[in-house]
Amino acid sequence: MSQNTAIESDTRLVKGDHDFASITKLITDIPQERTPLWWYIAFGISNVLLAVMLAMVVWLVYQGIGVWGLNNPVGWGWDITNFVWWVGIGHAGTLISAILFLFRQGWRTAINRFAEAMTIFAVMCAGLFPAIHVGRLWTIYWIFPLPNSMQLWPNFNSPLLWDVFAVFTYLVVSTLFWYVGLVPDLATMRDKVKGKISRLVYGTFALGWTGGNRQWQHYEKAYMILAGLATPLVLSVHTIVSFDFAVSIIPGWHTTIFPPYFVAGAVFSGFAMVLSLMIITRKLYKLEDIMTVDHIEKMNIIILVTGNMVGFAYAMEFFIAWYGGVEYEKFAFINRAFGPYAWAYWIMVTCNVVAPQFFWVKKFRRNIALTFALSIVINIGMWFERFVITVTSLAQDFLPSSWGYFSPTYVDVLTYVGTFGLFFTLFLLFLRFLPMVAISEVKGVMPQADPAYYRSQNGNSKSTR
Amino acid sequence: MSTKDKPYGVLAEFDNPADLMDAASAVNKAGYKQFDTHSPFPIHGMDDAMGLKPSKLGWIVLVHGLIGLMGGVALQVWSMDIAYPVHISGKPYLNFPAFVPVTFALVILLSAFGTFFGLFKMNKLPRLHNPLFNSDRIAKATDDSFFISIQATDPIFAEKKTIEFLKEIGATHTEIIPES
Numbered sequence: 001m002s003q004n005t006a007i008e009s010d011t012r013l014v015k016g017d018h019d020f021a022s023i024t025k026l027i028t029d030i031p032q033e034r035t036p037l038w039w040y041i042a043f044g045i046s047n048v049l050l051a052v053m054l055a056m057v058v059w060l061v062y063q064g065i066g067v068w069g070l071n072n073p074v075g076w077g078w079d080i081t082n083f084v085w086w087v088g089i090g091h092a093g094t095l096i097s098a099i100l101f102l103f104r105q106g107w108r109t110a111i112n113r114f115a116e117a118m119t120i121f122a123v124m125c126a127g128l129f130p131a132i133h134v135g136r137l138w139t140i141y142w143i144f145p146l147p148n149s150m151q152l153w154p155n156f157n158s159p160l161l162w163d164v165f166a167v168f169t170y171l172v173v174s175t176l177f178w179y180v181g182l183v184p185d186l187a188t189m190r191d192k193v194k195g196k197i198s199r200l201v202y203g204t205f206a207l208g209w210t211g212g213n214r215q216w217q218h219y220e221k222a223y224m225i226l227a228g229l230a231t232p233l234v235l236s237v238h239t240i241v242s243f244d245f246a247v248s249i250i251p252g253w254h255t256t257i258f259p260p261y262f263v264a265g266a267v268f269s270g271f272a273m274v275l276s277l278m279i280i281t282r283k284l285y286k287l288e289d290i291m292t293v294d295h296i297e298k299m300n301i302i303i304l305v306t307g308n309m310v311g312f313a314y315a316m317e318f319f320i321a322w323y324g325g326v327e328y329e330k331f332a333f334i335n336r337a338f339g340p341y342a343w344a345y346w347i348m349v350t351c352n353v354v355a356p357q358f359f360w361v362k363k364f365r366r367n368i369a370l371t372f373a374l375s376i377v378i379n380i381g382m383w384f385e386r387f388v389i390t391v392t393s394l395a396q397d398f399l400p401s402s403w404g405y406f407s408p409t410y411v412d413v414l415t416y417v418g419t420f421g422l423f424f425t426l427f428l429l430f431l432r433f434l435p436m437v438a439i440s441e442v443k444g445v446m447p448q449a450d451p452a453y454y455r456s457q458n459g460n461s462k463s464t465r
Numbered sequence: 466m467s468t469k470d471k472p473y474g475v476l477a478e479f480d481n482p483a484d485l486m487d488a489a490s491a492v493n494k495a496g497y498k499q500f501d502t503h504s505p506f507p508i509h510g511m512d513d514a515m516g517l518k519p520s521k522l523g524w525i526v527l528v529h530g531l532i533g534l535m536g537g538v539a540l541q542v543w544s545m546d547i548a549y550p551v552h553i554s555g556k557p558y559l560n561f562p563a564f565v566p567v568t569f570a571l572v573i574l575l576s577a578f579g580t581f582f583g584l585f586k587m588n589k590l591p592r593l594h595n596p597l598f599n600s601d602r603i604a605k606a607t608d609d610s611f612f613i614s615i616q617a618t619d620p621i622f623a624e625k626k627t628i629e630f631l632k633e634i635g636a637t638h639t640e641i642i643p644e645s
Contacts (some may be wrong), residue, residue, distance in 0.1 A: 169574040169577075210597055211503040440506045
């Protein structure tokens with residue numbers, strides 16, 4: 001669109017010499033080529049971890065919650081930490097697919113499919129923990145408002161029940177959004193694959209999409225509405241997760257800053273996770289033209305912003321604890337930083353507040369190795385944030401006589417490690433069988449997609465094909 | 466539906482989004498109603514070029530959202546205040562502020578269902594077979610090619626005339642699509 005080629009090459013979202021056909025080929029070839037060796041290795045490892053997770057869950061259900069390190073006074077440990085952490089990771093996917101869509105950020109098209117898949121799988125991992133932490137898994141349906149012989153209903157005053165509705169809605173809406181986005185690309189797959197069976201399968205899920213504008217018209221409307229629905233939803237989900245803590249009266253939990261602070265933290269960790277996954281995937285599948293260094297830089301800016309919001313929230317919590325003048329609240333925060341869990345607190349501060357400061361420098365934002373390393377560091381830091389919040393407040397609350405110290409058991413550790421098996425099993429299947437980049441959307445942001453491109457006298461006269 | 470010799474319609478291929486848009490505009494002006502343009506991505510301005518009315522999907526979603534709203538309020542008011550009121554830490558039975566999160570989630574959930582099923586209902590999908598797929602070229606509509614299809618059921622459709630007309634407005638290739 002620009003007349004100056006030098007500027008144009010800087011601002012283009014898709015790098016390299018691509019036309020529509022080469023984009024189609026780049027993405028649709030991936031599920032069609034022979035499964036690479038690394039995929040089998042990674043899938044094998046993931047399957048082993050998944051089996052470990054299932055074994056731990058079975059053991060937990062068989063034996064009872066006692067196999068975790070939970071006891072009085074710490075009744076929420078790694079289970080809730082992991083739940084909040086995984087849900088938070090999921091939030092980046094919705095932010096990229098919905099909020100950046102409403103803000104008309106064209107660069108999201110390269111990573112939205114990928115990030116939405118991450119969202120769905122992360123929410124599945126998250127959902128596991130509240131489900132199994134109830135102990136008697138076979139009565140889990142009591143959390144739903146179903147008519148029953150006791151005529152009892154769930155308590156709608158409880159944030160824990162709000163959470164059930166919020167997370168369930170989030171999983172469903174994310175999946176619908178993801179699938180709506182997939183339909184045109186599944187049609188592309190249908191038209192590209194050679195095998196009869198794969199054609200039938202892709203064709204079935206493409207539902208008979210013809211790329212007709214009478215379909216695109218409703219499709220675009222639906223996409224916008226879903227983005228508009230997902231945006232308040234994603235903000236509300238982590239708000240409600242934070243209500244699990246904030247609505248209680250435990251010192252360190254009972255604070256009004258929790259909702260925005262949790263949402264910022266969720267976006268922060270989610271973007272770090274997208275970066276970790278994306279940096280490996282773009283290399284392995286040679287997608288550097290689509291997922292460019294510009295994308296990495298933009299995401300690092302979001303990490304910098306949300307990281308500083310999180311850092312601000314840490315400081316503000318301290319300030320309000322002092323300013324509020326409540327004895328127990330003051331103690332809770334001083335105890336976090338200097339008490340028995342000080343090691344966890346300072347890991348959290350180092351990873352979440354100090355680490356992202358590198359991204360003030362453009363050179364670091366565009367450094368792929370550093371970004372990868374920091375994205376891992378940030379995810380570790382965010383896990384510790386949830387651990388610090390959940391455990392420190394419970395371990396030492398009002399009465400010194402009932403203080404305790406929480407230590408995880410091997411079941412805690414292996415269940416958490418095992419959820420990575422669940423996550424990567426699903427994610428690797430996604431990479432293998434589905435178009436991992438939104439083909440139609442990437443084409444839509446290329447300059448050749450705009451009719452004006454062909455009418456302008458200065459436009460590149462090269463044909464699109 | 467139709468006799469064997471009657472075609473489903475004609476399919477014309479165009480070079481790029483700009484040509485497709487001009488052609489769609491011409492087809493619309495010529496008075497055709499049952500036609501569609503096919504492209505690998507949505508083209509901005511195509512709705513106007515084709516003379517399409519704005520999508521009514523938003524109304525479907527609104528209705529579903531309202532069902533979610535009323536259902537959410539009804540569920541909570543009924544179960545907490547009417548069916549089995551339980552006294553919980555001194556809270557009122559009709560604790561409306563506490564009902565907001567669940568009601569909100571249900572509004573979003575129902576609206577999303579409305580959007581999802583409404584979209585496919587309005588697009589007349591899923592569809593097991595579409596005569597358009599009898600053409601070999603239409604597969605490129607999801608890759609890098611641009612098409613206009615005009616159905617034989619259109620009142621002013623006349624096989625030869627329509628094809629000539631499509632060629633006149635810049636089609637690089639035209640074909641007749643059989644019904645089966």
